[in-house]
Amino acid sequence: MKKIVVLGAGHGGILAAIKLASKGYDVTVLEQNSRGNVSHDWEDDIRFDIFQFLEIDPPPKEVYSQKLKWRFISPDEKSFLRVPQLPPLEEVSVSRRGLIDYLISLAEKAGAKIQFNTKALSLKFNGDMVVGVLAETGQEYDSDLVIDASGLRSPFRGQLPDSFLVQKKPAEDDLMQACRAFYQSSEGVAKPDPDNSLTILHLDYPGIAWCNHNHLGEVDVLIGRIGKLTQEEARLAIENLRFSNPILSDIELKTPTFAEICVRNPLPVPVADGYAAVGDSAFQTMPLMGSGIEASMKAGKYLYETVVAAGDIKLTASVLWPYQVRFMEDIGASYMFIDVLKRWALSLPPKQINWLFASGAISESDLAMISTEKDPDAKPGSTSIARKAMILLKNPRLIGLAAGCLIRASFAKSIASKIPEKYDIQKIAKWKEKYDGCIDHKQ
DSSP states (O other): OEEEEEEEEHHHHHHHHHHHHHHHHHEEEESSSSSOOOOOOSEEEETTTTHHHSSSSSOOOGGGEEEOEEEEETHHHEEEEEEOOSSSTTEEEEEEHHHHHHHHHHHHHHHHEEETTTTTTEEOOOOEEEEEEEEEEEEEEEEEEEEEOSSSTSSSSGGGGGOOOOOOOOOGGGHHHHHHHEEETTTTTTOOSEEEEEEEEEGGEEEEEEEETTTEEEEEEEEEEEOOOOOHHHHHHHHHHHHHHEEEEEEEEEEEEEEEEEOOOOOOOOOTTTTOOOOOOOOOOOOOTTOOHHHHHHHHHHHHHHHHHHTTTTOOOHHHHHHHHHHIIIIIHHHHHHHHHHHHHHHHHHHHHHHHHHHHSSOOOHHHHHHHSSSSOOOHHHHHHHHHHHHHSSSSHHHHHHHHHHHHHHHHHHHHHHHSOOHHHHHHHHHHHHHHHHHTTOO
């Protein structure tokens, strides 16, 4: 059977490892962290039926809990909208680290070899074909396919020949610099309703801030900004959150963690001869919030199915391309639409966002459509559109900007959906140029 080397035990990579090992493939996962310390030690929301889609058993109950209620707050904190809550356990909050530990256990049971404390240094090539990996220990791992799940700053994309058109690194405005911290709940303060609050353009910076009272009774805080975020800026932002969130004490439960979060459209070309990127390495995250657990695991399944369908054929970029086509058609095109909307919204003056909240131009159902995975192609009804049009007529300048943004977002989604069905590098180059051109990095 073919040898598969997975770089990093990310959600997408380890899901592919489970599936491929269960089919008899020789799978080795190289993870630079120690067992029990893979992934961030915090929670993200996912749809519970993802496990049915992946055809694996759900993790133990201690790994997840019912997703709590959310509200989105305007920059001036005078208006807010509640995100409608889904039925019980339709969407859950899952421990990222707990889920990874569970998936690793499934991979090991399936026969995959997990090498902890092992950092991959470089790809090995035979001509332009990736044929293995060199580890920091000096050991070499031969492969028929390297699955890159090493993260958004993957050093391996940059080692690929330029002829494959794989983007080497993200732009700075593709990333959100985030500080995640956990505090003890203030004594004698009532539990907030809803439990979770997210402020857009907090302190008028491009980005978000949230203050969440989680199921463990902790207060989960995130400060996220497009661009730079210093420790002092994060501290001041958290201090500001205390004014409107009395549940937030000053007693730290965990040392604040700083991380880069990918908040951009998916990588247009994630494959090369003997190589495929998945998860954060392929920018497969929700552009609004940066969570990519569901999309990454789905991508891992799509990649597995593509490899199995190839049979004994050498895993060239051409053979691996159907994996990207399926991801783009099922998920990526919708993420492109959201990315264009997000960049536009974060470029608006805070007073315009305040007006959108206060006027009713943004509704709770709008937030539900872009903050969950359910039916990403859902559109507001004609009555809702007519009502929004009447509201926006009161702000002629904004209606022009909004209309222009919706046109650009729809066009971008259309371009993403027109991904070439077959691997023709010249056609892919022309499509990629149009795809990349849909994003205005100067906005």
